[in-house]
Amino acid sequence: MKSHILTITLNPTVDYCTTSDRIEPNVKLRCTEPQIDPGGGGINVARAVRLLGGQATALVAIGAGTGAHLLQLLALEGVPTVAFQGPGETRQSMSVIDSSTGQQYRFVMPGPVWEEHDVPRALNSVDQATTGDTLVVLSGSQPPGVAKDFPSIMADHVAGRGSRLIVDTSGPALFHLAEQRRDSLYVLRMNDEEGEELAGRPLPTRADTAGFARSLIDKGVARIVIVARGADGSVMATGDGAWHAVCPPAPIVSKVGAGDSFVGAFTLGLSREDPVEECLRSGVAAASAATMTEATRLCDPDLTAKARRDCVVTQL
Ligand SMILES: Nc1ncnc2c1ncn2[C@@H]1O[C@H](COP(=O)(O)OP(=O)(O)O)[C@@H](O)[C@H]1O
Numbered sequence: 001m002k003s004h005i006l007t008i009t010l011n012p013t014v015d016y017c018t019t020s021d022r023i024e025p026n027v028k029l030r031c032t033e034p035q036i037d038p039g040g041g042g043i044n045v046a047r048a049v050r051l052l053g054g055q056a057t058a059l060v061a062i063g064a065g066t067g068a069h070l071l072q073l074l075a076l077e078g079v080p081t082v083a084f085q086g087p088g089e090t091r092q093s094m095s096v097i098d099s100s101t102g103q104q105y106r107f108v109m110p111g112p113v114w115e116e117h118d119v120p121r122a123l124n125s126v127d128q129a130t131t132g133d134t135l136v137v138l139s140g141s142q143p144p145g146v147a148k149d150f151p152s153i154m155a156d157h158v159a160g161r162g163s164r165l166i167v168d169t170s171g172p173a174l175f176h177l178a179e180q181r182r183d184s185l186y187v188l189r190m191n192d193e194e195g196e197e198l199a200g201r202p203l204p205t206r207a208d209t210a211g212f213a214r215s216l217i218d219k220g221v222a223r224i225v226i227v228a229r230g231a232d233g234s235v236m237a238t239g240d241g242a243w244h245a246v247c248p249p250a251p252i253v254s255k256v257g258a259g260d261s262f263v264g265a266f267t268l269g270l271s272r273e274d275p276v277e278e279c280l281r282s283g284v285a286a287a288s289a290a291t292m293t294e295a296t297r298l299c300d301p302d303l304t305a306k307a308r309r310d311c312v313v314t315q316l
Pocket residue numbers: 190191192228229230231232233234250252255256257258259260262284287288291
């Protein structure tokens with residue numbers, strides 16, 4: 001691996017996943033022993049990188065007792081972690097599968113509210129953990145209280161240290177990033193819904209998605225723009241061209257973690273200096289593999305390798 005990978009998680013969670021016979025109101029719902037996992041965008045990207053044979057350091061904001069629990073879970077998973085003090089107490093999330101229907105109910109807490117003075121601490125921790133050509137990944141929802149320009153500020157910080165930033169975000173932060181020319185952002189990735197919201201129009205065909213991704217490249221928003229197309233894979237545009245990659249359709253078990261698996265595999269490819277269209281192939285294969293396993297599992301390495309062999313990459 002030529003470049004080191006650092007993932008950032010401002011709003012991590014301790015995820016509890018359990019099953020109940022039937023979900024109904026006003027009664028005690030007896031649940032099975034939960035599976036407990038560390039979660040949050042950046043943490044999942046680091047776990048995906050590790051599953052695929054690479055190594056990434058997770059930089060995580062933690063708070064109070066649940067923060068300590070999170071660190072323990074990360075240590076058990078073998079994910080190298082750098083922690084810094086975030087506000088309040090690290091959040092918990094809960095998903096419950098109703099075994100009579102197979103439906104999954106996901107309860108997601110907002111996480112502690114950030115104050116203005118928490119942001120410089122995060123930037124400082126990133127500065128300290130970034131050396132030379134580090135690939136820094138900012139993925140997952142912004143905590144409440146963090147301003148929409150945070151990813152833009154982060155891009156300037158990271159580029160100022162000679163490193164590269166990969167951002168997967170949504171909502172106001174995504175809109176803010178897409179508003180202006182920004183030589184400091186290396187990769188901007190979004191899913192199909194986020195792309196259509198940002199474009200302000202539906203993107204039904206690959207050509208539509210590619211046209212939109214190219215328009216962001218032409219505006220100078222990032223060096224590489226990736227827009228997912230659900231089961232139809234992903235489109236990538238750079239200054240040199242545009243590509244589409246897709247894997248053959250497979251039955252969906254759970255889409256949870258597919259986006260983070262994409263980002264993990266794509267970034268691992270970048271760190272190995274693979275050609276960028278091969279990084280796209282790896283990302284699409286890992287996302288596809290993640291949809292084939294249950295919610296708590298990310299990209300299984302064998303399924304990813306098979307999906308990669310079957311993945312079709314086309315220059316547009
Ligand atoms: N049915 C499917 N088959 C294969 N890949 C899929 C399917 N649905 C979604 N994907 C891929 O999974 C990824 C989901 O990304 P995203 O929506 O960001 O996920 P997340 O919920 O983890 O944020 C995308 O790369 C998308 O192309």
